Amino acid sequence: MRRIHFLMALMVVCSFLTVLHGHNAMAQSVAEFYKGKTIAVLVGSRAGSAFDIEARTIIPFVEKYTGAKCLVFDMAAGGGLQARNKLFESKPDGLTIMLSENAPKLITASLFKNEGVRYTWNKFVPLGKIIYSPSxxxxxxxxxxxxxxxxxxxxxxxxxxxxxxxxxxxxxxxxxxxxxxxxxxxxxxxxxxxxxxxxxxxxxxxxxxxxxxxxxxxxxxxxxxxxxxxxxxxxxxxxxxxxxxxxxxxxxDTVMFWAITTPGVPKDRAAFMESVLRKTFEDPGYRPALSKVGEIPPPKFVTAARLVEMMNAFAAMSPKEIEEMxxxxxxxxxxx
CATH class of the missing domain: 3.40.190.10 (Periplasmic binding protein-like II)
Incomplete structure (x- = not known):
């Protein structure tokens, strides 16, 4: 009987180690995917704008925690519409992102069916938020x-x-x-x-x-x-x-300055990029870097899940409420 109990316990331990190894291997494979790659960082405004400066302030930390190189593309046409359309239509591989975006304008342009909008706002994948300023x-x-x-x-x-x-x-x-x-x-x-x-x-x-x-x-x-x-x-x-x-x-106010990526990005890559933003937020050098450009971080890291909650507030609006807004x-x- 003791031998049976021992074997059962051994099987449970082995199963646990197998699962743990699988999770570690998955995390490792996602991290390896980003190393040496190039991440396109889209900015929906001109070079030197607040959103451009914010993105460029975050980028060194993203490169530090991904091992990738980031290239900034300032796309101010249409008040940011060009950048949003580009992000929506990019390959869903996790290598095209926006690090600080005017989320309210992005959302309402889609809700109001503005001319030139080729994206569906609630299909973007939120990654987190590490810039903050109440209006x-x-x-x-x-x-x-x-x-x-x-x-x-x-x-x-x-x-x-x-x-x-x-x-x-x-x-x-x-x-x-x-x-x-x-x-x-x-x-x-x-x-x-x-x-x-x-x-x-x-x-x-x-x-x-x-x-x-x-x-x-x-x-x-x-x-x-x-x-x-x-x-x-x-x-x-x-x-x-x-x-x-x-x-x-x-x-x-909650979604303002959010970081997002292309619809359809694999969940493990989105989760990895969220972890990169969290590490950036927790990095001792991040707050001083923000301070140099006159910006501040939120009191705590804003998770992708929290952003989804706020997205749902807009997604729940009826056609009549959208028209009224x-x-x-x-x-x-x-x-x-």
Missing amino acids: TFNVSKKLGYKTPKDLVGVNFICGTSAPFFEPLFAEALGWNGMKLVPGLSVNERALAMRRGEIQATVGNVITATQNADIMDPIVASSRDEALFPGVPDVGEVVMPGKGKWANYMDAA EQVINKKYIKQ
Whole structure:
């Protein structure tokens, strides 16, 4: 009887070791696949843009943990549409990626069926997120407004490069008097505010700190006491019956700056690249590298699974809700 028990225990141990060896071999084979390869890093904006700088800051760590060489391809045509189409249509081998992307614009362009879109947004494979900056709604100090309620019933002009967060803030907080002027760069918006041509704009922590003499953040897409002490997030001050707009903003804020790859990439390669991003996030040299270019990491590594959760928030939208969102973002608040 003891001999039988011994043999059974031995079989269990052998089975466990076989499975463990199989997992190790699989991980090893994926790691070997990337060594010496070339990874195409697509950027949906011009060279020198924030997304380009972010990608180039991450790349040395990706090369360190993959043994591959990364080549950057800046593809600004169509406001990033060219890069997104290219990624969607690339070979699904895990060798074409985007390391920091404007996910809200990617998603809504597909949802709204914009001209030239050849991708289906929720087929992209998320890899994780290691860049972070909540969006804040900033108002001119000349106005003297300190809280979101101060803007209710007020007519004011908000500058933007392309509308997204601005109309979501307005819809959630009851700012029916806001009018958007699109097509303005970050520097153009700061100059316009100094001249009194606009009274508000949305930006990140860099926008708020570099222009602290002329603007105050009064509400954020997500609360961060370290970055914006005392500034509430939109979910805390949302108007009754407008909660879904705060939820959309939370989902968009979470996926902003995500890293993604081509649909159909083998799961083991996607998981390997996620582990590379996690190692990058945990690397002692990563935060100093980000700091040099004025960027910060999220409080913790944002997993692919977490990004999928936020993707589901958009995927669950009905055709009527999509039509309503398009109306709010692209039409309702645009200054005529």
